[in-house]
Amino acid sequence: MAHSGIDLLFQGQNFARFLQGFGVTLRVAVITLVIGGVLGVVLGALRTLNNRPLQVILRLYLEIFRIVPTVVLLFVVYYIVPQVFHLEMSGEMVAIVTFALWTGAEMSDIVRGALIAVPKHQVESAQALGLNRLQQFRYVLLPQALPVALPGTINLATRIIKTTSLLLMISVMDIVNVGQTLVEANGHKHPAFAFWVYGIMFIMYYILCAPLSWWAKRIEKQRLERSNG
Amino acid sequence: MDWTVIARxxxxxxxxxxxxxxxxxxxxxxxxxxGALVSLAQYFKLPGLRQLATVYIEISRNTPLLVQLFFIYYGLPGLGVKLSATVSGVFGLMFLGGSYMAEAFTSGYNAISKGQLESGRALGLTNVQLARYVVVPQGLAASVPALAANVIFLIKETSIFTVIAIPELTNTALxxxxxxxxxxxxxxxxxxxxxIILIPLSVGLTWLERRVRYGTFGN
Structure with missing residues (x-):
């Protein structure tokens, strides 16, 4: 066999298109992380307040986004939002909205956990020093909660990257969709081509996620070592 | 909302x-x-198998199920391995879930003090006996919460089976x-x-976690 299929990937525009798809994947992941992260920090902080109705609503929000699979959420936003709000949304926009809402829910739980892990006397001392609510948050809670929240947040980032593979389902030209198109165009002539395309996709996701996983594991270990001596 | 459409x-x-x-x-x-096999291979540092287990966990945890499914269903036939959609789906889920379960088991085993392992060795227990009588019974209880979370996670992941046209729930709806x-x-x-699937299951698993914690630690 003169052709193992892999060289097809470097013919014509094929590889450039592959990289373009990779760019779309990355863009959606980064925007989702930023919007969802900010949303999660705000909601997480709100969840530490003593306000019963607010707690119930935020808890419900979290549970709904935990119970319903992300694929289903994606299609709910895809079909329902344009109808109800009379909005034209691109597929990429639909994905960013869905993923950001999901990220916000997950992030709020991480942030809440980190905030309530800060010992109570820290806040009481801050109050005794006369710091207002915002100052307490900015100078006392946040610096101590951040290291606790960091590993979980990094792991969430890897989950976001992996979730972007769902973009294909709403016809966004992400890396998976480009790969799929290339295989459909060339696959029947060279059966091994599909193996290489999906193999390379595997490696690309791995390259994105693995360093983040290692980083999260390392800082979590360091933190535990520091707190346990 | 048209209820007759739903009924039909x-x-x-x-x-x-x-x-x-x-x-x-x-x-x-x-x-x-x-997960059980992989975690034991890692815990007892079995030569060769341990490295294989680490590589497997690395790959499985850092790639999306959708790409794993495409690789199994569309990529492997290039090497002459042809599997039906359903079999590919189940293998994909096992490939993904195995590493998550392994990590859950490992976190449970790590809750056991090293002294117990050393005592077991001093008594002349083999690795298999150690696993059977010391590590697994105690580690299992500690890993229940993580295992339960994985069960929910994996059921939700089956919604991705729709991309290889397995007629499960999501595929039916689409x-x-x-x-x-x-x-x-x-x-x-x-x-x-x-x-209907996930709420009772989630409640049931929370109850199980509480029972196990009570049985182990009495609180």
Missing amino acids: SLPQFTAGFWLTLKLSAIGILGSLIV DLIGLYYRSNEYLFVLVVAYA
Whole structure:
């Protein structure tokens, strides 16, 4: 066999298109992380307040986004939002909205956990020093909660990257969709081509996620070592 | 919302519902077996197998299920390995779930003090005996919360099976939407169907966690 299929990937525009798809994947992941992260920090902080109705609503929000699979959420936003709000949304926009809402829910739980892990006397001392609510948050809670929240947040980032593979389902030209198109165009002539395309996709996701996983594991270990001596 | 549309779609959704349950059950059972073997290979530092286990966990945890499924279903035939969609789906779920279950088991084993392991060795127990009488019984209790979270996670992941056209719940809904354009009705049924599976399960698993914690630590 003169052709193992892999060289097809470097013919014509094929590889450039592959990289373009990779760019779309990355863009959606980064925007989702930023919007969802900010949303999660705000909601997480709100969840530490003593306000019963607010707690119930935020808890419900979290549970709904935990119970319903992300694929289903994606299609709910895809079909329902344009109808109800009379909005034209691109597929990429639909994905960013869905993923950001999901990220916000997950992030709020991480942030809440980190905030309530800060010992109570820290806040009481801050109050005794006369710091207002915002100052307490900015100078006392946040610096101590951040290291606790960091590993979980990094792991969430890897989950976001992996979730972007769902973009294909709403016809966004992400890396998976480009790969799929290339295989459909060339696959029947060279059966091994599909193996290489999906193999390379595997490696690309791995390259994105693995360093983040290692980083999260390392800082979590360091933190535990520091707190346990 | 048109209830007659919903009523007429129920037979299809019921079939999808059972398929989701069946594939989840097989996939989760397989994941538990893979996870148990992988975690023990790592815990007892079995030469060769341990490195293999680490590589497997690395790859499995850092790639999306969708790409794993495409690789198994569309990529492997290039090497002469042809599997049906359903078999690819179950293998994919096991490939993904095995590493998550392994990490859950490992975190449980790590809760056991090293002294117990050393005592066991001093008594002349073999690795298999150590696993059977010391590590697994105690580690299992500590890993229940993580295992339970993985069960929920894996059931939700079966929704991705739709990309290789396995007629489970999500695929059923998307197919019906494609045929009749009643997205509100079918998505409503879809969300309810997942809620029927996942809410009781989530409540049940929380109860189990509490029982196990009570049985182990008495609080």
